[in-house]
Amino acid sequence: MSPTPATHVSVDVLALRFNAAARTVELAVHRRPLDPFAGDLALPGVLLLADETIAQAGSRALAKVAATPLATGQLLTFDEPNRDPRGPTLSIATWAVLSPQRPDGATWVPLDAPPPLAFDHDAILATTRPLLAGLLWRDLPFTRAIVGETFTAGDAVALTQTLLGRVDRGNLNRELARIDGLERGEAVAAGAGRPGRVWRWTD
Incomplete structure (x- = not known):
């Protein structure tokens, strides 16, 4: 052939x-x-x-x-x-x-x-x-793949800063809270700084 x-x-x-x-x-x-x-x-x-x-x-x-x-x-x-x-x-x-x-x-x-x-x-x-x-944060397959099944608030800030060139933490938190299938978990200790918030996909 x-x-x-x-x-x-x-x-x-x-x-x-x-x-x-x-x-x-x-x-x-x-x-x-x-x-x-x-x-x-x-x-x-x-x-x-x-x-x-x-x-x-x-x-x-x-x-x-x-x-x-x-x-x-x-x-x-x-x-x-x-x-x-x-x-x-x-x-x-x-x-x-x-x-x-x-x-x-x-x-x-x-x-x-x-x-x-x-x-x-x-x-x-x-x-x-x-x-x-x-x-980022708009296309769910892209977003879920690049952030993983769980990610920290610091990861979200770093990703947004890298891809968009700017970040407003208050607006970012509100945007994350509006995404279907994403929930905010308990804060976890991360080094010597303040505990960081963890986000996870629910489905």
Whole structure:
């Protein structure tokens, strides 16, 4: 049987995780093994095959960093004719949230301070960055995956600060209280400071 032909559409994944210890959101990249841009860092991506869905292509892309996503979604399509030196190729940018505990083969870089990336991946990241920020506390699959089943008030502040660039603690607490399926638990001791509030998903 002949191999399934690839299309002129790529699926490139912005794979994120929240590093609670570093209090920052990190982006998964990998070093390309083949030309073009062999040896350069890039978002995990593949050419969409003629018989697969975007989600299936995204899973193949994440296999490059040995990762299984907790949640995924689509962002934007990029159609710059010269984005790929091999010829005109559309890029469908998707997001994925990965577990911070699960071993993987990714190189993790700060979302807000990535190194130069291959193809037009710098532009893809810059354009979709506000969309990723807008998912926090509004898109439940994204939010639940990136915060985990329980998280502290400090985690919520750090995530909001990293993704939105600003945080108002009073407004944040009210926003969290309005999210379906999220409840505030008892305060727990966290080091020498004041006890921190814990939030948890109820279903």
